[in-house]
Amino acid sequence: MQSQSAAPAAAQFRGPLDAARQTLAKEGLRGFYRGMAAPFATVALFNAILFSSRGQAQALLAHEDGSPLTLSDELLSALAASAAVSLVACPTELLKCRLQAQGDKKVAAARLAAAGVDPGSAALYRGPRDVARHVLRNEGGLPGLFKGLGATLLRESLGNLAMFGVYHLSKEAIAHSKGVPTSSLGFSDNLLAGGLGGTAFWLACYPTDIVKSKLQVS
Numbered sequence: 001m002q003s004q005s006a007a008p009a010a011a012q013f014r015g016p017l018d019a020a021r022q023t024l025a026k027e028g029l030r031g032f033y034r035g036m037a038a039p040f041a042t043v044a045l046f047n048a049i050l051f052s053s054r055g056q057a058q059a060l061l062a063h064e065d066g067s068p069l070t071l072s073d074e075l076l077s078a079l080a081a082s083a084a085v086s087l088v089a090c091p092t093e094l095l096k097c098r099l100q101a102q103g104d105k106k107v108a109a110a111r112l113a114a115a116g117v118d119p120g121s122a123a124l125y126r127g128p129r130d131v132a133r134h135v136l137r138n139e140g141g142l143p144g145l146f147k148g149l150g151a152t153l154l155r156e157s158l159g160n161l162a163m164f165g166v167y168h169l170s171k172e173a174i175a176h177s178k179g180v181p182t183s184s185l186g187f188s189d190n191l192l193a194g195g196l197g198g199t200a201f202w203l204a205c206y207p208t209d210i211v212k213s214k215l216q217v218s
Contacts, residue, residue, distance in 0.1 A: 002213040003101040027104040035099035038128040042092045049088055054081035054164075068182070071168055078164040082156035090152040091145040094135070094216045095128040101217045151212035159205035167197035 001019055004012050013019035023031040039046075057077035058069060069077075102108050102125055109119035125131045135144040170193035175182040
């Protein structure tokens with residue numbers, strides 16, 4: 001939905017349900033996992049960088065009296081983590097978005113042929129490594145893999161500020177309502193705070209995610 005043309009005449013999908021229906025009909029269940037290899041291969045590294053850099057920032061901001069970090073401390077830590085993780089997220093997202101926008105190679109070739117375009121003249125990707133090779137060869141080398149880095153950094157910054165900020169405030173609110181310290185909160189309390197934080201992440205950064213996707217797929 002993000003990468004298709006906004007013009008009604010050129011739009012391939014009428015909405016998310018139509019996109020799901022067409023994907024299932026043309027590509028099967030496998031189509032819903034298009035482009036998964038790149039994020040799957042880097043998800044461990046992504047989260048390792050996100051939480052370790054956030055932890056390092058929190059350690060630097062720790063108070064000498066041992067008092068809990070303030071909201072501003074948490075937000076500064078989130079910004080530091082966002083800057084670090086964007087360097088992994090940007091090239092990973094570029095590979096994923098291009099494969100998702102293309103869809104199945106045979107379906108894409110048929111769509112080009114129907115539009116009067118020779119499929120042989122188009123860059124149809126076989127997988128994430130093929131996308132990377134094409135970008136390195138034809139789009140300025142290594143910097144080409146970081147197309148959309150500014151938008152990725154903005155997405156991660158807005159999202160993580162919202163996520164960790166809401167997570168922090170939610171835990172404090174729950175702890176206050178129960179009259180206990182945040183360190184005493186149970187699994188369900190942390191689950192609720194985490195869910196609210198995750199929702200806040202996408203509400204805050206989704207517009208920049210669309211900008212990033214359009215830049216990387218163009």
